[in-house]
Amino acid sequence: MIFGLCVALLLAYELWRSYSVAREDVERNVSNLVHVMSEQVARTIQSVDVNLQDISGELATSPAMPDNDPVFRTRLHKRLASMPFVRALFVIDRNGYISHDTDFPSTPRVSLADRDYFTIHKDAPSVGLHIGRPLKSRSRGVWFISMSRRIEAADGSFGGIVVAAVEPLYFESFYQKLWVGGGTISLFLSPGTLLARSPAREEMIGASFAHAEPFRSLLAAQNPGVAWLKSPIDGVLQVAGYQRLEIAPVVVLVALSETDVTRPWRSHATVLLVGAAILLTLLVGLEWLTRRGRRREEAARQRLETTQRLEAVGRFAGSIAHDCGNLMRIIRSATVVLRPLVTDRQEAVKLLDEVDTSLDAGRALVNRLLAYARNTEIHLEAADPGELVREILPIARQAAGPGIEVVATSAGEATACCLDRAQFQAVIVNLVLNARDAMPSGGTIMIDVRPAEGMDLSSGESWVDVSVTDDGIGMSEEVRRQAFDPFFTVKEAGEGHGMGLSQTQEFVRQCGGRADIFSGPGEGTTVRLRLPRDERSEGV
Template identity: 30%
Template structure:
């Protein structure tokens, strides 16, 4: 019998192998997790340091830009004040100019001194204590003067650095600008010295939010104006052989690099940026040791938590992640609703503010209209009383002032929405250039305006004030969309049938910009009242809604085209006026003589006196009533019947001019009534009722003509 012996294999069970694997995993997994976390933490520490440094240097740079821009305005103001003055005139006005310089120093805290020098380097005026009588200060060898004399035709600001023992935080920044006469000849220099402490204090405050941060301001030759923290030993200049200064000399305007600081010899991660086109730079940095210390503190926290908790953390993290996702989603929904509510509340507050301003401006315009009418009527009365005075400069200046005031009050009434729709035929070729000049004051200097009007453009019949307001609203939107500047283009052309779906002939006024554009999902909402894509407090959402409402009221439509990054174009399609239409002719200045008994109803004594005197001079007999009820009583009781009634609309006494006219239409239909008003919410009702209405302040010829036609 054959015997066979079967070997039993060594039993290494799956459970044992998994157990061994878990043992190794239990030992290695926390270490691996700690190593990965440490590596990631190290990378995050340097990335965070770079972000902090970049953020700090940008803030410091923007701060310095604003300071330089402010000082440029100071130079512009001084140049304007000294323009056309000789050295002798400047010296004669020394005390007055010095007081102006001192007031400027009070308004601009960064400035330490301001001074004016002639073309030979002699000091003419200074905000410092003037030198002793008989002595003079000269600076022909100073750096700022050498730069001014060496660069003929260059009036740009120059920057130099000068030590000052009285300044403990650094060196003075000297800003100078060459002065030239109208012929381009060099006549002197204006110099401003800037306190290093102004920058040092700002950097100190900024450093409180960025622990371990150093900030400095220096020029392209390495001269240090100020540094925070202040060095233990004064250092006035960084060596040009340093890595950072070499890169600046090579033309790099901004960079981030690691260097050994020439101030304290520490290795630092540093970022610098040039300030616009000046030779000045701001720098921010953190010592490498500070960054590593922050990383090591994070590392100890990781060691304290990751090593003992590595096994349980994965499970807890999964649960926490799911819960966090739900909470984050809920929080996002809550924040979205809160943001929406804030925008609505802000828009409501802004609309209430505008409504309050509308009431205020409307009331002011009404009162000013009364004053202008008094002045205007008395001026014309003076002309009639003294023949030949209508050609005197004084009378002409009064007339021009009244016309300017009239235009101003109508603009105020247009803003307050208390100006009725007053359509007039407008020749856009003549009208647009004057409005373009107005828009230039609305926009920044970095935005240029380009306009083009077709040579065969049709006229339009619209409210000129509302059209002007629509263009202003579009210009403001374009300005906000182009913070870095660009072009605002206004194109006026006759629209084709394919351009607009409405019946009729239209004129297109297209306003386009080079701004950031509007996302497609928002385009359909931009004409909604209170809808805005701007930040809270920077927009009401009423601008485009006014444009849309204006076009609709004019019988046309507004269309918008935009895409992100490609700018925005808004087209206003306005009905063209009939071919035979023409701009209204200038009103007649002749004063027609009159005859008859007129009842003047006016609650303002000055307006009533001036109007009565004017009408009496024209031949009318005037009886005055100060309210509508008093007027009705006089009509019933007067022994001499009235031939006409001239009444203001807005009056005290519970009854206005429109109600008086309607009452007389019922009781005395044969008695003509002419109404006057600066504004009223019921003006449309008066016109619809067929009443004669003239606007205050009206020209005497317009008033006399309306009264003569009515009677």
């Protein structure tokens, strides 16, 4: 038991330790991945910003450049080719119309003066690089992220803006090359607007997650950071690493599914649990075998002690029986000689009659002692205990006397057992007499025959239980333990000699069975005879 408890404690400790290590490894890996992704996004933004500043400076020094100048457009295309993450480069004049565009000549003549990226630069000259919310292009109908810078006129006035239309699909396709299992890699515009996501979900582009972590509180408290969160989209528990860029209001978020990241630990835990279960099963089996061996040794020791004790008692009983028999023969001879001499004296004749009665009782006791000492052989044959009980029932009822009802019951089909018919019926009558003596105020004696159930059936043999139950005064535990001992009795002097239950036990033992007593003070008594079934007979 103590060893099993130690195994369980060690198992629990190892599961806790390995789980803690697994969490630390996952958090470290997520943190490293977020850092790498943040560096990649930062370089992308820096590359776009450098080109926007160059274009803005070039236009500031060439205010007279005509719209859609082919030479300038060629330079825009060269810049566009160096930035695969940018779909288009275009310039919006101070009035809100596109003046230069890499999509020319399909550029629509529409006003963009209402776009956020235009009004911000127009109203706030100090704004540098501006990254706008995802928008759908009015000319192409596709999503893009605007990165823009203000064009300063020579006099410092607003001269328009230069815009790079970055495609979210670029980030999504790039992120797809990184295996994150059931997790996600996302790019957000602070304070929580989704710019790009892998795996891609177009309907979520531009959605706000400002109400969810890490934007709600964690990002302000720690940047970068790692936390175990539930996804605001599907409620799946994830380990999320996040980092806000220093050069732009952009947040990179990497979230890995708890199911995926703990799969190696669960495999490890399964191996540990199976191994521990096997070990504990072996321990339990070993303990069971050890205890069974001890029980068998104890039972064998008790049987040996009982056999030795009974053998000694038998020798003693035989010696006493022979001596008593010799004395009683002398006394009986004397009574035979005296009887003709006192025929005319009634009192003397009466005394001799009482002596003869006492000698008869003594002879019966001597015969029982001799039978016990000789361990009389029994004649085993196949017989149905239920049938034998029904045959002896009238005699048993007569022996029980008035005021006591004797009822015989049985369960199941007729079953043959190996036993001595005459001695079995004598045992039943003796048990009925014992039950009668335990019920001075009357009651009911039940004789029940049924297939055995419960304990002591692990050997695979079939047994039949014959039980004699009374509702009498019962017996204490001390009396119950000694009830099968020879010469032990709780009856008054002259009412019994204590050989009945001992002979009952010996008879059942010779039949290959066992006898048990179940009793308690005021609870009545049940004497159960468990007899082996005769498998060679289908019925009697």
